[in-house]
Amino acid sequence: MxxxxxxxQLASYRKTIxxxxxxxxxxxxxxxxxxxxxGHFxxxxxxxxTDSERERRQMDRSRIIANEVGLSQHFVESLMKLIVSAVVERHKEIAGET
Ligand SMILES: C=C(O[C@@H]1C=C(C(=O)O)C=C[C@H]1O)C(=O)O
Incomplete structure (x- = not known):
């Protein structure tokens, strides 16, 4: 080439990314x-x-989806934990405001 x-070729890959x-x-x-x-509700x-039982079920589901789509379970779990912890922080903030 x-x-x-x-x-x-590289520029084309990066456009897709x-x-x-x-x-x-x-x-x-x-x-x-x-x-x-x-959060408002x-x-x-x-x-x-926080709803730990709901989070546990979500993690189980995320691990299954990770397997189905060929992503690392560890990566998906870390990503979901990052997102959910930001949500819970925001919910605490909202609860403090009301
Ligand atoms: C969104 C909720 O609140 C929290 C955040 C969650 C999330 O981001 O998916 C899941 C469970 C809760 O700890 C919920 O209870 O559904």
Whole structure:
């Protein structure tokens, strides 16, 4: 492959990566919009910010999906823990505001 073609090939991969990153972040923002509503609902109903049983079921489900799509279970678990802990922090904040 010529140097120019190699550069084009890399640029093409990176364009795909940029599109996928954008899609991922849009989906993540949509998830946070939904959990924001849950946070307000829980605060109104005086429900706790954390639901460990729900989180345990989600982790089990995430591990199954990780296997199905060929992602590392460890990676998916770490990612989900990062996201859920940000949500719980936000729910505590909302509960403190109400
Ligand atoms: C969104 C909720 O609140 C918390 C955040 C969760 C999440 O981000 O998925 C799951 C369980 C709860 O600890 C919920 O209870 O459904």
């Amino acid at each position: 010529k140097t120019h073609d190699k550069a084009e 940029d599109n996928l990153d954008s899609a991922l972040l849009h989906i993540l923002a949509e998830r946070f919009r939904c959990t924001e509503q849950v 829980k605060a109104e109903q005086a429900l706790p910010a």
